[in-house]
Amino acid sequence: SEGDVIFSGIQPTGVPHLGNYLGALQQWTRMQNDAAPSTKLLYSIVDLHAITLQQDANQLRRWKRETLATLLASGLDPDRCTIFYQSTVPEHTELMWILSCTASVGYLSRMTQWKSKLALSDQDSALDFASIRGKLRLGLFSYPVLQAADILLYGATHVPIGEDQTQHLEFARECATKFNRAYGEILVEPRTILSTAKRVMSLREPRLKMSKSHQDPRSRIQINDNPQLIRDKIRVALTDSMTGVSYDPANRPGLSNLLDIMSYLDNQRRAPEDFARLYHAMSMRELKIEVTKSITEGLASVRDKYNSLMESDGGRFLDEVGMNGTIKARREAEKTMSAVRRVIGL
Ligand code: ADP
Numbered sequence: 389s390e391g392d393v394i395f396s397g398i399q400p401t402g403v404p405h406l407g408n409y410l411g412a413l414q415q416w417t418r419m420q421n422d423a424a425p426s427t428k429l430l431y432s433i434v435d436l437h438a439i440t441l442q443q444d445a446n447q448l449r450r451w452k453r454e455t456l457a458t459l460l461a462s463g464l465d466p467d468r469c470t471i472f473y474q475s476t477v478p479e480h481t482e483l484m485w486i487l488s489c490t491a492s493v494g495y496l497s498r499m500t501q502w503k504s505k506l507a508l509s510d511q512d513s514a515l516d517f518a519s520i521r522g523k524l525r526l527g528l529f530s531y532p533v534l535q536a537a538d539i540l541l542y543g544a545t546h547v548p549i550g551e552d553q554t555q556h557l558e559f560a561r562e563c564a565t566k567f568n569r570a571y572g573e574i575l576v577e578p579r580t581i582l583s584t585a586k587r588v589m590s591l592r593e594p595r596l597k598m599s600k601s602h603q604d605p606r607s608r609i610q611i612n613d614n615p616q617l618i619r620d621k622i623r624v625a626l627t628d629s630m631t632g633v634s635y636d637p638a639n640r641p642g643l644s645n646l647l648d649i650m651s652y653l654d655n656q657r658r659a660p661e662d663f664a665r666l667y668h669a670m671s672m673r674e675l676k677i678e679v680t681k682s683i684t685e686g687l688a689s690v691r692d693k694y695n696s697l698m699e700s701d702g703g704r705f706l707d708e709v710g711m712n713g714t715i716k717a718r719r720e721a722e723k724t725m726s727a728v729r730r731v732i733g734l
């Protein structure tokens with residue numbers, strides 16, 4: 389509706405994978421295609437979030453460009469959306485500092501994302517803030533404040549995110565409330581948190597979500613993997629030795645993840661249980677051939693578009709998209725920041 393602003397981000401910490409595509413990028417594209425003409429859409433490649441763990445500089449530059457290519461290949465239109473690299477809009481860090489001055493350390497320390505970035509399991513209740521703070525860097529601890537700034541800078545009303553991120557959105561709301569209570573109603577609290585509830589798990593450790601930051605490259609399908617690579621990764625995907633195919637996420641997480649993937653790629657026309665019934669008598673090897681086929685076909689057009697964007701003109705088109713995005717994003721960011729600076733006295 390009138391005045392809607394949609395914002396979301398992706399970290400350039402690797403070539404985006406099937407989980408990013410099904411859990412985020414497909415939804416971003418759908419929102420673009422369904423949005424009213426007055427709705428603003430901003431999608432950011434959040435490179436400042438990517439450096440909470442140190443990166444190789446050249447590799448980070450490559451990943452940024454590959455992530456931009458993936459966004460376009462997934463169907464985002466740079467004329468309709470503002471697609472930009474976060475670090476080219478310095479207002480993100482400026483607002484982050486300002487929000488830090490009213491944000492609560494207690495709230496931050498109860499959040500769990502820094503644990504998973506340190507590769508600690510969320511379930512490991514023994515690891516609390518007090519026991520880990522010696523190893524914890526300030527940026528990794530406080531990056532939810534930067535995430536809050538990302539959203540509040542544009543007055544985002546709708547923030548599409550995977551369910552792994554809902555905690556952060558609640559924190560962004562909290563940051564807006566704290567700021568507004570101190571200085572007046574300047575920041576817009578995001579009204580709606582849209583979670584796709586589509587969650588793709590790691591192919592090697594199916595109790596963890598598929599992630600760019602997992603060491604083992606066989607744990608994820610990248611959107612640019614060719615059919616042979618997809619086949620090889622699915623062949624070694626961890627399943628179990630029970631006979632037959634059934635959908636049972638608690639006891640058969642690896643197999644159930646493969647059935648979920650088929651259902652997502654089918655736009656959930658068929659549920660994972662439907663695929664389990666359809667293939668119930670198959671061996672794991674036979675089922676994996678079906679999964680491979682469905683992923684290969686499901687990613688074909690994205691992969692082709694990605695490859696042509698990466699190979700076309702030495703990246704000049706991608707650089708141009710990035711630069712135009714910066715100009716558009718800064719124009720929006722400046723509106724919020726001039727109001728923020730004014731009420732603070734800066
Ligand atoms: P990653 O953990 O792979 O680095 P990001 O933090 O860059 O992913 O997340 C980008 C978007 O993709 C977010 O909206 C996030 O919720 C979504 N996402 C990430 N991993 C998955 C997954 N395994 N399944 C579904 N959605 C995911």
Ligand code: NA
Binds near residue numbers: 399599601
């Ligand atoms: Na992540």
